[in-house]
Amino acid sequence: MMESILFEQTAGVAFITMNRPDKFNAFNRPMALRLQEVLDACAADDNIRAVYLTGNGKAFCAGQDLQEVLDPEGPGMNRILS
DSSP, X not given: OOOSEEEEEETTEEEEEEOOGGGTTOBOHHHHHHHHHHHHHHHHOTTOOEEXXXXXXXXXXXXXXXXXXXXXXXXXXXXXXX
């Protein structure tokens, strides 16, 4: 399975790439949870001075993956909404 969030750190800059180009980088639950984990790690790391957020493919981010709306109580929803 392909990683939906890619992370790299270089010279004090965190590069975060949304990596669902086939879905125009639309957020699903695993992607949203992973992005929150990465951002939390960046906030806790004093060596990171900037965060660069981008998306692979033609789109930056299409928003929420509408397939996720079919199961609004699914796993991880509390963390995503908090």
